[in-house]
Amino acid sequence: MTQSTRPPGPLEPASEQVRRWIETPIEFWEECEQKYGSAVSLQLGSLGTVILLSDPECVRDVFRLPADAFECHQYNEHYRYVMGDLSVLLQDGETHYRQRRLLAPMFRHEQLLPKMTAMRSIVLDTIESWPRGTPFNPRPSLHDITFQSMVLLLFGDRTSPTSSALISAYRQSVSGQVGSWGPWRNFSRLQPRIRTMLADEIMLRRRDPDRPGFMTHLAASLDTHGAHLSDAECEDHVFSLLVAGVDTSAISLAWALHWLSRAPAILHRLVAELAGAAGDETGRGLLSLPYLHAIYRETLRMYPIVPTPSGRKLLADTRIGPYEFAAGTTLVPCTYLVHRREDLFPDSGTFRPERFTERKYAPHEYLPFGGGARGCVGEMLARYEFAIAISSILARWQLQTTEAAELRPVRHGTLLAPPDALAVVVQ
Numbered sequence: 001m002t003q004s005t006r007p008p009g010p011l012e013p014a015s016e017q018v019r020r021w022i023e024t025p026i027e028f029w030e031e032c033e034q035k036y037g038s039a040v041s042l043q044l045g046s047l048g049t050v051i052l053l054s055d056p057e058c059v060r061d062v063f064r065l066p067a068d069a070f071e072c073h074q075y076n077e078h079y080r081y082v083m084g085d086l087s088v089l090l091q092d093g094e095t096h097y098r099q100r101r102l103l104a105p106m107f108r109h110e111q112l113l114p115k116m117t118a119m120r121s122i123v124l125d126t127i128e129s130w131p132r133g134t135p136f137n138p139r140p141s142l143h144d145i146t147f148q149s150m151v152l153l154l155f156g157d158r159t160s161p162t163s164s165a166l167i168s169a170y171r172q173s174v175s176g177q178v179g180s181w182g183p184w185r186n187f188s189r190l191q192p193r194i195r196t197m198l199a200d201e202i203m204l205r206r207r208d209p210d211r212p213g214f215m216t217h218l219a220a221s222l223d224t225h226g227a228h229l230s231d232a233e234c235e236d237h238v239f240s241l242l243v244a245g246v247d248t249s250a251i252s253l254a255w256a257l258h259w260l261s262r263a264p265a266i267l268h269r270l271v272a273e274l275a276g277a278a279g280d281e282t283g284r285g286l287l288s289l290p291y292l293h294a295i296y297r298e299t300l301r302m303y304p305i306v307p308t309p310s311g312r313k314l315l316a317d318t319r320i321g322p323y324e325f326a327a328g329t330t331l332v333p334c335t336y337l338v339h340r341r342e343d344l345f346p347d348s349g350t351f352r353p354e355r356f357t358e359r360k361y362a363p364h365e366y367l368p369f370g371g372g373a374r375g376c377v378g379e380m381l382a383r384y385e386f387a388i389a390i391s392s393i394l395a396r397w398q399l400q401t402t403e404a405a406e407l408r409p410v411r412h413g414t415l416l417a418p419p420d421a422l423a424v425v426v427q
């Protein structure tokens with residue numbers, strides 16, 4: 001048998017490593033890479049030995065692992081309280097595969113395109129009340145937009161009693177928590193009431209399968225024995241999509257406004273591109289605008305919102321790049337460190353969308369949505385939301401540019417987001 005390898009890593013106690021991972025992740029990862037290289041052994045509490053990887057070849061091997069070679073539920077355990085026991089993020093193997101097959105069709109072009117006009121209305125309604133000429137933090141309204149959009153997709157509208165109740169629960173419990181450590185904690189306290197509402201919706205949709213919205217797809221789906229999914233499973237899918245999909249997309253918009261307001265030439269070029277596309281603001285045309293797409297990709301490169309894909313805990317000894325890792329080791333590709341490699345992204349600390357029009361990146365070189373069997377199911381939706389929201393904002397408002405200092409990210413639960421100091425001015 002080949003001897004398993006253990007790359008070097010910090011010697012401080014596991015509790016200290018966990019603290020630094022949570023409180024100052026970027027500084028911690030940069031220091032680890034500088035001291036120990038592109039594969040670093042960490043000790044992270046109940047996860048045990050975690051290998052932080054920033055070598056693209058190793059990342060490729062991780063993404064190529066067959067789904068039965070690892071488990072992710074241990075890494076995603078902290079989502080259980082808000083997503084529920086049956087969430088896709090907490091499943092592995094066959095159950096995970098079955099759930100992915102259920103969720104993925106909801107996020108294809110043909111499902112999303114017909115909703116674009118309604119999503120645009122959500123954006124326009126929300127940004128109308130932005131203050132003119134005064135600095136403000138756009139994040140609460142951006143989160144409101146992406147929450148409403150998700151409700152629209154799930155229930156087919158945003159004004160039915162269930163949709164309205166969910167939107168108001170979100171506004172009461174989460175909106176004010178932007179920038180906090182546990183933004184969904186208060187929402188999770190409302191779960192018993194929300195689950196009752198969702199169970200009624202599921203019943204209605206089983207009786208009337210023509211009702212619009214993803215909820216009907218979930219309610220009508222059958223398991224491998226030909227029976228309907230349990231109410232609990234449908235409900236957990238709703239919670240998972242809300243928690244995984246709302247903050248992530250909103251944060252991408254917040255960062256984009258931050259970068260655009262600091263780069264007049266980039267903003268100017270984007271506004272010109274959007275003006276050329278006027279008239280097709282809700283369809284595929286918007287998605288095919290090269291500069292808008294480059295800005296989207298560069299936004300997700302600079303500070304990846306989900307800073308690492310789910311850690312993969314190996315079920316058997318496994319070869320990754322030059323290493324032989326023992327069963328039980330958790331492998332974590334570090335998206336931030338890969339995105340900051342100078343050999344891939346020269347002048348990596350500068351926001352420069354052109355890099356994405358100049359060269360192509362492989363999935364193990366640019367990985368904001370993770371990859372392999374667990375890659376993000378909402379990737380296409382996130383792209384639509386970004387294109388619709390940025391084009392609508394720049395059509396309605398003129399974004400004022402600033403020379404204020406660049407912001408560094410802070411924690412927003414498991415995500416990385418701009419700090420509360422984020423401010424933009426619109427005219």
Ligand code: HEM
Nearest residue numbers: 244245248249306309310369370371374375376377378382
């Ligand atoms: C800019 C926005 C987004 C980013 C950066 C993002 C990023 C990610 C990443 C890195 C993962 C882990 C992938 C892995 O382990 O390999 C993930 C998983 C996931 N994302 Fe997203 N995401 C975004 C938006 C969305 C949206 C809009 C939805 C759905 C509505 C969504 C639903 C999910 C789900 C359900 C998973 C779990 C997949 C699984 O475990 O099989 N995400 N996302």
